[in-house]
Amino acid sequence: MKIRIFLLITFLFSLCAHVFASDAGSRASYTRGGWAGARYIAAGQCGVVLADDVYSIYWNPAGLSELKSKKKAMSDDIFERARSGNIHSITEKELLNFSKPASEMNVVNVGISGAMLDVDRNALFAGCAFGLFNGVIGFGAYSISSLSIPSYDDSGNPAGKTNYSGSIGYISYGIGLGAAAVGVSVKGLYERIDKHSYAGAALDAGSQIFLLPFLKLGFAVYDLGAGLKPLNDDGGNLENKYDLGYPSFRINAAAVSDVGFTLSFGLMKRLEQSKYFFTFGVQYDVKRFLSIYAGMCDSEFSAGLGIRAFNCEISYAFVFDSINGGANNIVSASIFF
Numbered sequence: 001m002k003i004r005i006f007l008l009i010t011f012l013f014s015l016c017a018h019v020f021a022s023d024a025g026s027r028a029s030y031t032r033g034g035w036a037g038a039r040y041i042a043a044g045q046c047g048v049v050l051a052d053d054v055y056s057i058y059w060n061p062a063g064l065s066e067l068k069s070k071k072k073a074m075s076d077d078i079f080e081r082a083r084s085g086n087i088h089s090i091t092e093k094e095l096l097n098f099s100k101p102a103s104e105m106n107v108v109n110v111g112i113s114g115a116m117l118d119v120d121r122n123a124l125f126a127g128c129a130f131g132l133f134n135g136v137i138g139f140g141a142y143s144i145s146s147l148s149i150p151s152y153d154d155s156g157n158p159a160g161k162t163n164y165s166g167s168i169g170y171i172s173y174g175i176g177l178g179a180a181a182v183g184v185s186v187k188g189l190y191e192r193i194d195k196h197s198y199a200g201a202a203l204d205a206g207s208q209i210f211l212l213p214f215l216k217l218g219f220a221v222y223d224l225g226a227g228l229k230p231l232n233d234d235g236g237n238l239e240n241k242y243d244l245g246y247p248s249f250r251i252n253a254a255a256v257s258d259v260g261f262t263l264s265f266g267l268m269k270r271l272e273q274s275k276y277f278f279t280f281g282v283q284y285d286v287k288r289f290l291s292i293y294a295g296m297c298d299s300e301f302s303a304g305l306g307i308r309a310f311n312c313e314i315s316y317a318f319v320f321d322s323i324n325g326g327a328n329n330i331v332s333a334s335i336f337f
Helices: 002-020 038-042 061-083 092-098
Strands: 108-117 121-132 135-152 158-177 180-193 196-212 215-230 248-256 261-270 276-287 290-297 300-309 312-320 327-336
Touching: 038 290, 038 300, 038 312, 038 327, 061 121, 061 135, 061 158, 061 180, 061 196, 061 215, 121 158, 180 215
Parallel strands: none
Antiparallel strands: 108 121, 108 327, 121 135, 135 158, 158 180, 180 196, 196 215, 215 248, 248 261, 261 276, 276 290, 290 300, 300 312, 312 327
């Protein structure tokens, strides 16, 4: 039944993609860059299905619910240490958490991710997530900027340089429903192009489903109802209207093995374009504290590694920019309480 529902959703969005595709650009396209969370960028931008921490705010809000599963896994580790006789390593705080049901456990995850991108672009994401009722709520902010961009007049002659920036504010919530999880994000949008400013809003929604203990599916649709309204008309040069954008969606599947390998793959569709973008990623957990990643999103190769210690995780990703032939470098850090 779960597979049928998932395939039906996929078919409907594919049909919409065919109807609305026009290969045009879209307003608020800066929301689609994928420059948040080095772990997911390194694994071929398959965060829709892999996301299980604070960066789920960006990739798939349904993944926020996985934070409670992580907390439960920590309790299972306490049980194993007690069973093996290693009771001296168990703290009083850990014992208090162990005695609580998973739904009542206090969960907090804080993360920050910075990207130095090719052609003088920079991106930054910061967020926090914590348990609320039976789910997890998250608050996040994302910003991307490009300075000193060459500009040209209507005749194609150089007209100096200009600056660009785009920002997003998130309020997200994810909740687990047995083997499935669903989530939604409300986004506030702000964009500035030289002296012109725009503001708007949008909605993201997603789901993650464990079809089998080793097989997981993820689906997310982004920028529903997205649009930006000019905040200044600059003497009447800008149209004073709400300029709607196009949604996009991603579908990913992940297979997890008992020997530390995770394979993920999927596709991304921007509804204003006829092209599909394919993604592939692999994660190998070398040790409990070390993982390596590699992937491909469209024609862009990526790789990276992650280090975990004392409830902290630091990740690095390298992405080859196929358009400009340059390199994108992303570093992320998060802490789990």
